Amino acid sequence: MLNYRQLHYFWIVARTGSITRACEQLNLTAPTISGQLSLLESNLGLQLFQKVGRHLELTEDGRRVLAYAEPMFEAGVALEAMIRSQPGQQPRMFRVGVADVVPKSIVYRLLAPTMSLDNPPLRIACREDKLERLLADLAIQRLDLVISDSPVPAQLDIKTRTIKLGECGIGFFATQSLAQACAGEFPGCLDSQPLLIPGPQSVVRGRLLRWLEECRINARIVGEFDDSALMQAFGTAGTGIFVAPRVIADDLLRPGGVVMLGETEAVAEAFYAISVERRVNHPGILAVAEGARHDLFQQ
Missing domain, CATH: 1.10.10.10 (Winged helix-like DNA-binding domain superfamily/Winged helix DNA-binding domain)
Incomplete structure (x- = not known):
């Protein structure tokens, strides 16, 4: 026994x-x-x-x-x-794993609707890591939700429920001084300019490189980053032109900050909510999916 x-x-x-x-x-x-x-x-x-x-x-x-x-x-x-607590006072845990390639502004806007839930109130525990490790923790129920830029890899034998939250094109951003050095119309103005791109773990990387080749842009790649926040930090310091999802452009285009050189829908970046079947009706997951559909991506 x-x-x-x-x-x-x-x-x-x-x-x-x-x-x-x-x-x-x-x-x-x-x-x-x-x-x-x-x-x-x-x-x-x-x-x-x-x-x-x-x-x-x-x-x-x-x-x-x-x-x-x-x-x-x-x-x-x-x-x-x-x-030990009074009814209605104890918050429910909402354990979220975030793939490190997902921009932090996207994560915040996806999770923001969960902060206003009061029946029950939620307490968010958010952890960033590589997708494979997050999915392993999801499988043993250490996480309720994983936010990623890709569905579950086919080679992983994990029973999950995947919700596509939405997709959008990307924008190209640079400091004012770097933007002034870019001659001509977009996307030709990117030719020979320093470019920061997502690392090999990012799904959008391959699409971006193919698009640059199709547009005959001679990309001078000066940095590759698995962490999107680190790429933006280098970009806003003037190291190079960087890419980010179009839906968070307003978060980047602040007075005295960066400018957008152009955008393309030909390079689409998608985002997914991955959970296990028994967690799919968690109020936090429902709030994330609803907010993405009607606010962030307006589907």
């Missing part, structure tokens, strides 16, 4: 990432927790953790066990919080 105390110790170690931190949370000694984990692994006939350096990482079997343990114990935590 499954020992739920041992399973609880496993859940805490998986959440904290180490036996030492689990000891602090549970107020137990390391030998006690280690012994109980060994018994659990023996009873299940599975290896749940593997040691990587000084840290413990879940094995594939460990991730599968955690997928069942997590909702069980999270429900207990939520129940305890509900009992």
Whole structure:
């Protein structure tokens, strides 16, 4: 028979990432927790953790066990919080993973509608990372939603529900001084000018390079960035012309800031909300999808 105390110790170690931190949370000694984990692994006939350096990482079997343990114990935590609080005062967690290639202005505008929800109120926990790692956490329900510029890669065997939030063309932005050095009409004015582009992880990168080639633009690429915010920081400092989704142009075109050299719908950038079936009716996910459809992308 499954020992739920041992399973609880496993859940805490998986959440904290180490036996030492689990000891602090549970107020137990390391030998006690280690012994109980060994018994659990023996009873299940599975290896749940593997040691990587000084840290413990879940094995594939460990991730599968955690997928069942997590909702069980999270429900207990939520129940305890509900009992201790007055009805309607306890916010519901909304755990969002953001692929690092997605512009931060897009993320803010997608998540903004969730901040005004009051039935129930939400508390957002937002984390940025590579898409593959975020999807792994989504699969074991450490996240409720992943925001990405692409659907789930076909090679990943993860059962998900993907909602296309919308798409838009891109704009080319530069400082005033750099814009003055660009001669001629757009897009010819980009020829031989310093250009900052998204890194290989971004879906829009390939489309952008093909479009430049079709327009016979001799791109002088001076920087590649997986992090869109870092690319914009370099661009606004005058390092080069940078690209950004057209729908956030107003956030960039501030007095004394950058100007837009031109735009194209031939290079479309799309954004997706990825969740698992059991989370798809989460009020935060519904608010993100509704806000994207009727506000940000106005579909």
